[in-house]
Amino acid sequence: MSQRQVLQGVMSLLRPLLLDVVPTIQQTAALALGRLASYNEDLAEAVVKGDILPQLIYSLAEQNRFYKKAAAFVLRAVAKHSPALAHAVVDCGALDALVISLEEFDPDVKEAAAWALGYIARHNANLSQEVVDAGAVPLLVLCIQEPEVALKRIAASALSDIAKHSPELAQTVVDTGAIAHLAQMILNPDAKLKRQVFSALSQISKHSVDLAEMVVEAEIFPAVLACLRDPDEYVRKNVTTLMREITKHTPELSQMIVNTGGVAAVIDYLGDSHGNVRLPGIMMLGYVAAHSENLAMAVIVSKGVPQLAICLSEEPEEHIKAATAWAFGQIGRHTPEHARAVATANVLPSLLALYMDTDSSEDLQVKVGS
Amino acid sequence: MASLVRLQNEIERIKEEYFTRNRIAEENRQRENEAAILIQSWFRGCQVRSYLSHLHRKATIIQKIWRGFTARAHFRQMVKAAYFIMKMNFYHEMSVRIQQRWRGYCVRKYSHNYYARKRYMEGLARKNKQIRRDLEEFSEFQRRERERMAMEREEQEKNVQAQRMHFLLSTKQCPGVFNSPFRPGPDEMELRLRRTKPLPPRNIPRDRASLLGNTSPSSPSFPGVPRAFGAKPLPPIPSKKPQGPFRGPAEVWAQRQRGLEPSLRVQTSISDLEQAQDQLRSGEWRNHTMETMFQPFSKAHQNRSYERMLHTSSSFQPVPYGTKHFREEHQENLQGKQKTASVRVPHE
Numbered sequence: 001m002s003q004r005q006v007l008q009g010v011m012s013l014l015r016p017l018l019l020d021v022v023p024t025i026q027q028t029a030a031l032a033l034g035r036l037a038s039y040n041e042d043l044a045e046a047v048v049k050g051d052i053l054p055q056l057i058y059s060l061a062e063q064n065r066f067y068k069k070a071a072a073f074v075l076r077a078v079a080k081h082s083p084a085l086a087h088a089v090v091d092c093g094a095l096d097a098l099v100i101s102l103e104e105f106d107p108d109v110k111e112a113a114a115w116a117l118g119y120i121a122r123h124n125a126n127l128s129q130e131v132v133d134a135g136a137v138p139l140l141v142l143c144i145q146e147p148e149v150a151l152k153r154i155a156a157s158a159l160s161d162i163a164k165h166s167p168e169l170a171q172t173v174v175d176t177g178a179i180a181h182l183a184q185m186i187l188n189p190d191a192k193l194k195r196q197v198f199s200a201l202s203q204i205s206k207h208s209v210d211l212a213e214m215v216v217e218a219e220i221f222p223a224v225l226a227c228l229r230d231p232d233e234y235v236r237k238n239v240t241t242l243m244r245e246i247t248k249h250t251p252e253l254s255q256m257i258v259n260t261g262g263v264a265a266v267i268d269y270l271g272d273s274h275g276n277v278r279l280p281g282i283m284m285l286g287y288v289a290a291h292s293e294n295l296a297m298a299v300i301v302s303k304g305v306p307q308l309a310i311c312l313s314e315e316p317e318e319h320i321k322a323a324t325a326w327a328f329g330q331i332g333r334h335t336p337e338h339a340r341a342v343a344t345a346n347v348l349p350s351l352l353a354l355y356m357d358t359d360s361s362e363d364l365q366v367k368v369g370s
Numbered sequence: 371m372a373s374l375v376r377l378q379n380e381i382e383r384i385k386e387e388y389f390t391r392n393r394i395a396e397e398n399r400q401r402e403n404e405a406a407i408l409i410q411s412w413f414r415g416c417q418v419r420s421y422l423s424h425l426h427r428k429a430t431i432i433q434k435i436w437r438g439f440t441a442r443a444h445f446r447q448m449v450k451a452a453y454f455i456m457k458m459n460f461y462h463e464m465s466v467r468i469q470q471r472w473r474g475y476c477v478r479k480y481s482h483n484y485y486a487r488k489r490y491m492e493g494l495a496r497k498n499k500q501i502r503r504d505l506e507e508f509s510e511f512q513r514r515e516r517e518r519m520a521m522e523r524e525e526q527e528k529n530v531q532a533q534r535m536h537f538l539l540s541t542k543q544c545p546g547v548f549n550s551p552f553r554p555g556p557d558e559m560e561l562r563l564r565r566t567k568p569l570p571p572r573n574i575p576r577d578r579a580s581l582l583g584n585t586s587p588s589s590p591s592f593p594g595v596p597r598a599f600g601a602k603p604l605p606p607i608p609s610k611k612p613q614g615p616f617r618g619p620a621e622v623w624a625q626r627q628r629g630l631e632p633s634l635r636v637q638t639s640i641s642d643l644e645q646a647q648d649q650l651r652s653g654e655w656r657n658h659t660m661e662t663m664f665q666p667f668s669k670a671h672q673n674r675s676y677e678r679m680l681h682t683s684s685s686f687q688p689v690p691y692g693t694k695h696f697r698e699e700h701q702e703n704l705q706g707k708q709k710t711a712s713v714r715v716p717h718e
Contacts, residue, residue, distance in 0.1 A: 225501065229509035231516075258494065261501030268502060294487065301491050302498050 007043060010036065011050035018055060023064060030056065030070035038077030044085055047078055053092040060097040065106045072101060072112035076119050083123035090120060090127065095134035102139040107148045114143055114151070118158030125165035132162060132172050141176045144185070152185065153193045160200035167207035174204060174214055183218035191232035198227070198238035206245035212253055216246060221257065225265045236269055237277040244284035251291035258295060263288060263302045270307050278311055279320055286327030293334035300331065300338065305345045312350060325351055529566055532559065536568035 017029035033052065037044040047053070056071045063071075075094050079086040094116075101113040117136050121128040136158075143155035159178055163170040178200075185197050201220070205212040227239050243262055247254040257263070263285070270281045285304055289296040299305075305328075312324045328351065332342035342348070377384075395402075478484070540546030540560065548560035617625075639645070698704050 222501070225505060226508055229505050229512070231512070259497075261497050264498035264501050265505060268505065294490075297491060298494055301495050 003042070007046040008050075010043075011046050011052065015050060015052055015055075018052065018059075023067065026059075026063070027066045027070050030067060030074055034070060034073035034077045036077075037074060038080065041081040041085070044078045044081050047074070048085060048088045053078070053089060053094065057092055057094050057097045060101060065104065065109050068101050068104070068109045069106075069112045072098065072109070072116045076112065076116035079116060080119040080122075083127065086120045086123050086127055090130055095120075095130060095136070099134050099136050099139060102136065102143065107146060107151050110143055110146070111148075111151045111154050114140060114154045114158050118154065118161045121158065122161040125169065128162050128165045128169050132169060137162065137173055137178075138176045141178045141181060144178070144181045149188075149190050149193055152188075153190070153196050156182065156185070156193065156196035156200050160196060160203045163200065164203035164206075167211070170204045170207045170211055174211060179204065179215055179218045183220050186220060186223055186227065191230065191235055194227060194230065194235045195232070195238055198224075198235065198242050202238060202242035202245045205242065206248075209249040209253075212246045212249050215242075216253060216256065221262065222260045225260070225262060228265045228269050233273065233277055236273065237280060240266060240269060240277075240280040240284060244280045244287060247284055248287040251295065254288045254291050254295055258288065258298045263299055263304065267302055267304050267307045270311060274314070276317065276320070278315065279323055282308065282311060282320065282323045282327050286323065286330045289327065290330040293338065296331050296334050296338050300341045305331065305341055305347070309345045309347045309350075312347065321354060325354065528559075528562060532562040532566045533569050536563060536566065539563045 014029050014033055017025055018033075020026055020029070033047060037047045053075070056074055060068055060071045075089055075098065079089045098113045098116055101109050102117075104110055104113075117131055117140070121131040140155045140158050140162075144152055144159070146152065146155075159173055159182075163173045182197050182200055185193060188194060188197075201215055205215040224239055224242070228236055230236055230239075243257060243266065247257055266281050266284055270278055273281075285299055285308065289299045289304075308324055308327055308331075312321060312328075315321060315324070328342055328347060332339045538546050538548065540549040540556075545551055546560060546563070548557035548563065
């Protein structure tokens with residue numbers, strides 16, 4: 001039997017089990033469907049084509065919490081593969097049912113529903129807009145305030161996925177007062193929660209100056225700098241991403257971050273980390289130095305240039321070298337003093353070598369040439 | 371006539387000479403002509419040359435004078451221009467100096483304070499150093515916390531293990547597993563076994579009678595609950611309520627543990643009477659207003675001298691000197707007022 005026939009057979013076996021009298025069988029069938037759908041995109045498509053989703057959504061409103069959890073799991077598993085599948089899930093009317101289950105008491109149900117909404121909203125701006133139109137954002141903000149850490153995590157990641165697409169969506173998220181709650185969770189000991197919180201804050205602040213200012217007004221600095229020493233690598237990376245998104249807008253924001261000692265903390269972070277996670281730190285230094293020559297001098301005074309030189313020599317990846325070259329350009333372009341500081345770090349020979357190297361990419365050469 | 375004859379003699383000679391001379395002249399005509407032409411041309415040439423040279427000299431003089439004139443005019447022009455340029459350069463120099471000073475002043479006053487910037491950079495460097503130090507301390511602290519927690523957890527686990535394997539403790543007769551006689555000293559597990567208290571034996575069948583006394587199973591002194599050393603108290607097991615109209619365990623406990631209710635005679639203390647008298651006395655002392663005791667038939671009150679009031683005895687009184695007067699100061703208030711009749715008191 002071919003793959004497709006096998007799939008159809010499986011769906012036709014599981015569908016009647018969803019309507020079984022015994023609730024445990026229903027729940028287990030839904031769980032099985034969810035696991036199948038999350039494994040493979042074809043299976044997810046088969047779930048959609050087999051008209052199972054309307055049945056699931058209808059019973060999402062009525063059944064007990066274990067069933068709700070399993071049904072939300074199925075929806076999430078289907079929606080995560082591609083925007084088309086997520087659209088199919090939304091077209092069946094899943095959003096209303098998921099938003100209703102966000103108002104439930106049981107934290108597991110809320111977690112599953114929030115996870116499904118997050119996966120739906122992840123793909124593109126239209127889907128995010130539909131999730132927002134269904135009224136999910138205030139409920140997600142309420143979920144963030146719940147005591148269970150897993151629920152907080154998922155709600156934060158869902159808000160991050162919603163806010164990342166466009167400024168209007170980020171504004172909607174901010175209007176429900178999410179920033180204050182996210183800011184409160186910065187010093188939570190759980191590492192995965194911190195990852196999501198910082199990712200959410202950086203997605204919010206990247207769109208416009210007003211949003212970045214609102215994030216900064218939540219008084220996250222200098223507490224955020226303490227999280228730069230977190231043992232978890234991705235927490236540190238998300239913190240530097242947040243700082244990069246804030247500094248790239250205006251000189252005043254960069255000035256504020258420099259005054260709290262953020263530049264020194266980021267430079268130490270660059271020293272401690274290796275690989276791809278250095279990229280947001282390098283870009284943050286470039287953005288800070290680009291605004292004005294005061295800030296560029298501040299970067300130089302904080303001993304940024306030797307650290308960037310080390311990054312340039314250590315990292316094998318092309319795009320990181322390109323970013324480092326760009327950052328050097330931003331630091332050195334203001335006055336001869338700055339250029340002298342860059343030159344005394346013995347960076348120019350290596351930059352020249354990169355420029356001459358025929359293997360290095362176009363992008364790298366353009367960045368070095370500037 | 372003689373001259374005529376002489377002349378006629380001479381005619382032949384003259385004719386011959388004439389012809390000879392003409393022949394000679396004819397022969398030399400060309401040559402002489404050319405020579406004459408040459409001489410004339412040379413002479414003419416001399417003339418013309420001298421004329422030309424004269425002209426040249428004069429023209430030279432004129433040109434020389436003219437050139438001198440124009441050159442001097444030009445020179446004057448050049449001098450004027452050079453002077454002008456010198457002046458302008460000087461002005462430029464001076465204006466550059468003025469602008470330098472002015473720009474420096476402007477920039478220093480309004481836009482760029484060099485010392486403030488320097489101070490800022492130094493302050494920034496200090497702040498960076500402090501932040502780095504703080505972050506180092508913080509991460510150190512975190513690391514130590516984590517290590518401490520890990521160590522504590524390990525300790526707990528080992529203690530739990532020791533409690534459960536307490537039977538492996540070595541006795542006087544038989545050395546335990548961890549206390550092999552070939553070792554120089556006992557193993558750390560052996561020492562741990564010696565330190566920990568063994569788990570008391572668990573009594574598994576729990577009857578209803580003991581349930582009623584099981585109001586606070588989390589109290590550590592309760593003997594019925596066997597717990598591992600260091601483990602947190604377990605939550606109360608939600609037992610099924612026994613069927614029937616039984617009171618709850620709290621009520622029954624309250625009933626069985628009813629306290630002492632002594633009678634009034636037993637309650638009163640032995641010194642109750644004295645205490646009551648003391649109370650009365652102190653109440654009277656507190657509330658009385660007269661300080662002198664009532665002493666009938668005694669003459670003690672007669673011997674007392676009069677104590678003046680402080681108010682009248684001290685000299686520190688407001689003296690209305692200068693404020694109050696006996697006679698009215700303002701005469702207009704006295705207009706139309708009769709003099710008071712002085713009262714004469716007759717002397718006795």
